[in-house]
Amino acid sequence: MIYTYALVAIAACVAIERFHNRRAKTTIVLVLAVFLAVAPRFYGNDAVFSVLADAAVYVMLALGLNIVVGFAGLLDLGYAAFFAIGAYTYGMLASPQFGLHLPFWVLLFLAAALAALFGALLGAPTLRLHGDYLAIVTLGFGEIVPQIFQNLTKYTGGPNGIAALDVPTFFGHSFGASVMPYYYIALFGIAAALWLSRNLRESRLGRAWMAIREDELAAKHAGIDILRSKLAAFAIGASFSGIGGVLFAAKLALVSPDLFGFQVSVLIVSMLVLGGMGNIVGVVVGSLLLTIVNSALLPQINSLVDATFHTTVDLSNLHFLIYGAILVGIMLFRPEGLLPNRERRAELHHAGEAAADA
Amino acid sequence: MHEFLAQLANGVELGAIYALIALGYTLVYGILELINFAHGDVYTFGSFVALGILVGLRAAGALHGAGLVLGITAALVAAILASALLNAGIERLAYRRLRKAPRLAPLITAIGVSFILENLIELWQGSAPVPFPNVIPNPQLQFGELEVGVQQIVVVALAIVTMVALHFFVQRSKLGKAMRAVAQDRDAASLVGINVDRTIAMTFLIAGALAGVAGFVGGVSFGSAWFLNGFGAGLRAFTAAVLGGIGNIAGAMLGGFLIGLLESFSTWLIGGQWSNVAVFSVLILVLVFRPSGLLGETLPEKV
C-alpha cells in the first residue's frame, strides 16, 4: 500500500516533468492533491500513513536543502543539525522537561526562526569558504550540534533525550495517537515548501543564487551582495529543516541525539542527488524514493522476498550494501539524477562534448 | 608534569595514525579535488588484513623469536598491498568514470562506496570488534619522567619513516613529479606527455598503501579492528588534512599530530565526551580564520 501511494506520487511528478503545457501540469497537481487528501479514507492504515508522513517530512527537508545546495550551490553536509535544532525546540518547550507546554503551532514558527538564526550564525563566518571547505565546516557543525545536545544532560536529557512530548492540539482537539494529522500537516508543509521553492527560483533572489552558483565573480560584478544572498539561502533552507524537526519530534513524541547524526545529512544530500539537484520536482521524487527504500523496503525486505520467491533468505545483513549500491549505481549511470533540471542536463551534455573533444 | 608527558606521548601516537590516514585524503584531494569518503574504510580493511595474517600465523605457531619479526612484517606488507589494491580498484571502478561529472557525483559515489565497504567488511568479519592478538611485546620504558611503551615507539617510528619516505618520493621521483603536475593542471600535464589516468591510479595506490600502514599501526595501537572504525577515524583524519592545508603533505602530517594531541588533551582536561566537539570546533575556527589550513597557500583567483 505504501508503494501504491509512493508510485502514484512519483508517477505524477514524472508526468509534471514531461508535460510542458501549464494547464496539464496544474491539472496533475490538483488531481494528485485531491487523491492524497481523499484516498486515506478508503485505502491504507496507520502504518502506511505513518511512513508517508515521515516521508513527507523528509521531502520538506530535501526541499530546504535544495535551496542551499541546488539553488545557491553551497554544499552543506551538516543539514541534520538544523533538523535537530527544530526537534529539540519542540522537545524542550513542549514537554515535562521544563514544565513548558507551548503550543505546537507556535513552536512550528519558533523553530523555523531559531533554525534560520543558527543557519545565519553558522553561515556568517563560513561563507567566505568555497566548495569542499564549506562542506567540511558544515559537516563539523553537523557533528557538533547533536553532541552538544547529548552532553548538556541537564537541559536536553542527555543520551536518553526527552520522551513523552506533548501531543499537539488543533483548536482544542488533541491529535491523540492518530498519525493522520501529521500526514495532513506534512502534506500541507510540502505544498508550502514547493510554493516557496518555486517563488524563490523565479525571483530576484533566485537569480542571484543562480549567478553565485555559476560564477561568483561575475555575480559580484553585477552588484549582487554575495554574503547576504548566501546567508539568505542558509537561513531559508535551515528554517524548512526546523519546521520538519518540530513535525518529526511531535509525531515521534521523542527526541534523542542519535537521531540527527551524519547519516541523516548524507541521506538528505543523497535524496537531492538521486532526484536531480536543483530541480524541485526531481528532489521530491528523490526523497520519496529514498525514504520508501529506507523505511519500508529495507526493514521489510526479508518478508517481501520470502513472500515473493518462497525462500527463507536473510537479507538483513545487506541493508547497508543495498543502500550503498543504489547510490553508486545512480551516480555511475545517471549522475545528473533521475529528473535533472535543465541547467544540470546542459552541464553534463557539455561535459560529454568536452570529453569527446579531449 | 608526569601526566602531561604521558598525555603528550599518547597524543603523538594517536596523531601518527591520523596523520597516516590524513595523507591518503590529502593525496587524493590534491590530484582530483575529491573527498574520498571511502578512505577510512580502506584503512579498516588494512587493519583486518593485518589482523587475519597475525591470527593465522599465531595459530600456526609461527610467532616466536625471528618468526615474530617476520610475521609482523608479513602482516604489515599484506595490509599495505591489500589496501593499496582496494583503493586503486575503487578508483578504477567507481571514480574514473566520473571525472567529468558534476562535482557532487563523485562525493556521493564515495559515500556509497563507503557504505558498501563497511557492509562487506561486516559480512566478512561480523559486527563486533575483533581483537588483535597481543603479539608485540610492550614493556614500558622510562625516560626521566616520561614513561612510554615499546609499542608506542614502534608505532610512531613506523609512521614517521613512512611519511618521510612519501615526502621524498613525491618531491624527487618521476612519478611524484607527475603527480604534482597532474594536481596542478591536468590538461597541461597530459599535453607534456604525462599519462594522467596512470598517475591518478598510482596516487590511489599510494594513498591506499598509506591507509594500509595506518590500518596495521592503528590495529596494534588500539588493540582491535571493527567494521565501523573507518568512519570516526576517517573523519578525524580528514579534519587533520584540512587543518594542515589539504593537498599539502607536510600539512597533513602536522594536522594529524595536532588532532591527536587535541584529542588526548581534551580528554584529559575537559572530558572525553567533548573531544569530538573540540576537534570539530578547532576545524571550524581554523577554516574560518585561515581557510587554506595551516600550511596551505592561498591562490588568487584567476580572472
Place this chain on the structure above:
Amino acid sequence: MDLPLSGADASVGTSTLDGIKLAVARANAQGVPGGFTFAVQALDDTQQGVHNPQQGASNVRTLIADDSVLAIIGPYNSNVAAAEIPITNQAGIVQISPSAVSDGLTLGKDAAMLRRANPGVNTFFRVCTTDSRQGSAAARFALDLKLKRAYIVDDNETYGLDLANVFARDFTKLGGTVLGRDHIAPDTQDFKALLLKIKGYKPDFIFFGGTTSTGGGLLRRQMFDVGMGKLAFMGGDGIPDIAEVAKKRADGTYYTVAAPNADRLPAAKRFVAAYKARFGSDVGPYSANAYAATQVAISAIEQAIETNGKKMPTRAEVLAKIPRNAKNEVLTPIGPISFDKNGDVRKPVISLYAIRNGRSSFIEQLNLSE
C-alpha cells in the same frame, strides 16, 4: 518482532532474533492449540546502520496493522522502546522486550507519560532487569569484593549512562568513594588518554557503564598499555562478551547479569545446546532473554486460544493471560518469569560473574524480590 538487524547492532540483533526463532520453532513443533502456527515477522529498526526510534515506531505500526499479529517482541534499545510504547499501549497489544533496561520505560512519571493513551493499561513488559536494580546490585557486589574507590566511566548512551548514574548513587550511599566520572564520545578508539587521567586518581577499580562494543572491550584492553592491567574492572550485563575482545586481558573483570546462574538451571543448559545445534554459533548476550520473552508471549497466546474455544483470540485476551504471579510463572532459561504491575519481572535475580583465564565464572547471586 522489531530489532536492529543491520549496521553496528547487527550481531546482537541477529543473535537475539535467533533466540526468538528458536522459541517459535519449538512451539510449532510441539503443536499449537486450535491448529494455529506461529510465524516470525522480522522488521529491522536500523536506518543507515544505526538503530532508529522513528523506524521502530513505524515498524510497530506495520505489525499492529496486521490483524494476525498478537504479540510483539522487542525492541532492543531503550530509546526505540520509548517511541514504541505509546503506540503499543494505544493498540493494546502485548510487547515484551528482551533488553530495554532504562528505568523510565516502566517506572515513575516517565512511564506514566508513555502510557497516557490508555493510562489504565500496561502493555509493555521486559524480561531483563532495570538499570537501577542492576546498578544497586553492582554497588553491593563491589563492596563485597572490598573494592572501595571507584572511577566511573560510561559510554554516554542511554543504557550505559543510566547504569553508571545508579551505580554512582548507590555506591556512595553504601559507603564507597567515587573518585571521578567520565563519559566517552562515540567512535572513540583511543582510551589511553582517559586511562592515563584515571591512573592519577589511583582507584581500586573502574566501573564501566556501557557495552563491550561501545568501549568496554577496548577500555579493558588498553588498561594494559598504560600499566593498569592489574586493576579490577566492573560493568553490567553489557559486557559479558568482553573476553572475546580483550581475551586474557579481560581477567579481573566483574560483571552482573540479570538472571540466575545458568549452570544451575537445566532449562538454560538445554537452551544453549539447542541454540548451538540449530544456528551453529554460540548464544548471543540476549538470545536467552529473547527466547524467554517469546516463550512468555507464546504461553499467553496459547492460553488465550484455549479459553477462546480454540479460536483466534483478541489482543486483549492475550494481554490478560500474561503471567502476573507465581502460579502461572513461565519457566525459561533465565529463570521463572512473571511480571509486576509495571511490567518488570517479579523475582529478579542478579548474578555476579568474574573473568578468569579468559572465561566467565559465577561468583554469587542476589535475589531482589520486593
Place this chain on the structure above:
Amino acid sequence: MSLLALSGVGKRFGALSALSNVSFEVEEGAIFGIIGPNGAGKSTLFNLLTAIYRFDEGSISVGGVSIAGLSTQRIARLGVARTFQNLRLFGNASALANVMVGEHLILGSTIFDSLLNTGKERRERAEAERRARELLRFVGISGVEEQFARNLPYGTQRRLEIARALAARPRLLLLDEPAAGLNPSEKHELISLIRAIRDAGTTVLLIEHDMGLVMNLCERIVVLDYGEMIAEGAPQEIREHPRVIEAYLGAPA
C-alpha cells in the same frame, strides 16, 4: 568634473610592480581606450577599478567618490559595469536569465517579496524580462533568449555579456578586449554598438589590441607599457607619439 579619475595609481605583486603612477581622467560621455603590449598592466588596471585587486598607491574616484576600500559590489552600485577578457557568462542559464541577473541592482524586491512572490516581485519580474529582451535586441542578438549561454556562438556570447553589463544601467562601462576573436564584419558592428551605447548615455572605457578599432572608435587613449603610462592623448597624437612607436615597433617582439 570627470566621471573616472585616477591619480598616481600603483599596484605591486610582491616584488613585481604591475602598475605605477597611472593618472588619467575619463570625461562623462567619452569613449576612452587603453592600449599597450601584452603584460602592460591593462587587465590589472581593470581589476583595480572593480576591486578584484586593491591598489597600493594613489587614488581612484568614480563620479567624485573614492573607491579605495570599497567592495566589487559597492563599486557596481556606483554605476560601474564590466565585461571580461575571457567571457564569464552564467553558462548553464538562458541568455535572458543572464541579462536579468545584470538587472539585479535596479530592482528593489526584498527577500520577503522573493519568498512570497508578492505583487511587487511579479511586476518587477515582468518589467525586468521586458527590458532584458529589449537589451538583447539593442545589442543585436534577439532570438537567442531561451538558449543556454554556453551554447551560443562566440560573437553572440560577447554581445550577451555586454547586454548583461548594460542591464544595470551603468554610468561607466568597462570593456575588456571586446573585439577579441571577432571577424572583421563583427568588429564593424561592434563599433557601431559601442557608439550607440555611448549615445544612450553610458561612458565607455575599453582595453583593446586591435589598433585600427581603437583609433577609429576612441576619442582619447592611454598607452601603458610595463605598468607605466607612456602616453595619453587623441588617436592622432598617440599614433605619432615616439614612445608609443618605440613600444610597439622598437622592441623586437
